[in-house]
Amino acid sequence: RIAYVNGRYVAHADACVHIEDRGYQFADGVYEVCEVARGFIVDMPHHLARLDRSLRELSIDWPVTQRVLPLILREVVRRNHVANGLVYLQVTRGVASRDFVFPAAGTKPSLVVTARKADPAMASKRAENGIKVITVPENRWDRVDIKSVGLLPNVLAKQKAREAGAQEAWFVDADGTVKEGGSSNAWIITRNGVLVTRPAEHGILRGITRTTLFEVAAKLGLTIEERGFSVAEAKAAREAFISSATTIAMPIVAIDGVPVANGHPGSITLSLRQAFFDVAEKSPA
Numbered sequence: 605r606i607a608y609v610n611g612r613y614v615a616h617a618d619a620c621v622h623i624e625d626r627g628y629q630f631a632d633g634v635y636e637v638c639e640v641a642r643g644f645i646v647d648m649p650h651h652l653a654r655l656d657r658s659l660r661e662l663s664i665d666w667p668v669t670q671r672v673l674p675l676i677l678r679e680v681v682r683r684n685h686v687a688n689g690l691v692y693l694q695v696t697r698g699v700a701s702r703d704f705v706f707p708a709a710g711t712k713p714s715l716v717v718t719a720r721k722a723d724p725a726m727a728s729k730r731a732e733n734g735i736k737v738i739t740v741p742e743n744r745w746d747r748v749d750i751k752s753v754g755l756l757p758n759v760l761a762k763q764k765a766r767e768a769g770a771q772e773a774w775f776v777d778a779d780g781t782v783k784e785g786g787s788s789n790a791w792i793i794t795r796n797g798v799l800v801t802r803p804a805e806h807g808i809l810r811g812i813t814r815t816t817l818f819e820v821a822a823k824l825g826l827t828i829e830e831r832g833f834s835v836a837e838a839k840a841a842r843e844a845f846i847s848s849a850t851t852i853a854m855p856i857v858a859i860d861g862v863p864v865a866n867g868h869p870g871s872i873t874l875s876l877r878q879a880f881f882d883v884a885e886k887s888p889a
């Protein structure tokens with residue numbers, strides 16, 4: 605495997621950044637994950653637009669020009685022979701002697717890009733079975749709209765899910781409203797077949813897959829309500845699912861051990877999943 609690190613394509617096993625990289629010391633950086641499917645990078649321009657926003661919010665400079673980054677992503681995908689899988693990119697504020705305040709102007713941000721194969725048959729099988737989620741109290745900071753590499757609450761929540769035999773953890777506000785998953789957005793479908801997902805203006809990451817699914821839903825003639833929903837409403841819903849670049853729309857069959865509907869993946873979720881690739885933007889890798 606090959607990785608890109610600050611201008612060089614290197615063996616994945618030897619790829620490294622300095623111990624005083626601010627990503628390592630302060631989680632002072634941001635990232636993106638793009639799905640690679642059938643030789644295309646999915647929704648890449650949208651991921652790069654969100655990267656731009658994350659960088660701006662943290663006053664981190666672009667490590668390379670906005671024109672060059674897609675070429676690097678493509679090259680890493682190509683060099684790793686990834687037709688299906690994902691490409692990961694991470695930008696940190698760079699290497700500087702440890703100090704909380706920003707380093708001197710001119711410190712170069714670090715850019716790392718990796719790519720990994722995934723088996724689409726495995727993902728399909730997962731969707732056929734559905735996944736289980738647990739709920740955990742929201743304990744993250746209030747800037748989760750920034751796709752920061754500071755993910756410790758997400759790590760702990762997803763580990764708790766794993767230990768409970770589940771695959772995702774939903775962060776829940778003190779008032780019982782579901783925010784999002786540890787690495788995904790949260791959706792339910794009401795008895796009337798209406799899709800419900802929380803507004804992305806505040807308190808969650810505006811998922812790229814979430815945005816594309818709005819288009820997919822419109823194409824399928826489905827109605828979306830952007831509003832908060834409670835854990836209780838989710839447990840009583842007709843369907844529930846998560847969305848993210850790597851899971852697309854993934855049916856949920858149980859929430860905190862309570863089966864959703866008959867405990868099988870919902871048909872509307874599966875049709876969204878089916879139609880996703882036709883609607884998503886496909887950049888040749």
Ligand code: PMP
Pocket residue numbers: 637784785786787788789808809810811812813814847848849850
């Ligand atoms: N919320 C969180 C906290 C995430 O980490 C992710 C995935 N990176 C998402 C939502 C989904 O975003 P996307 O559809 O862009 O992958």
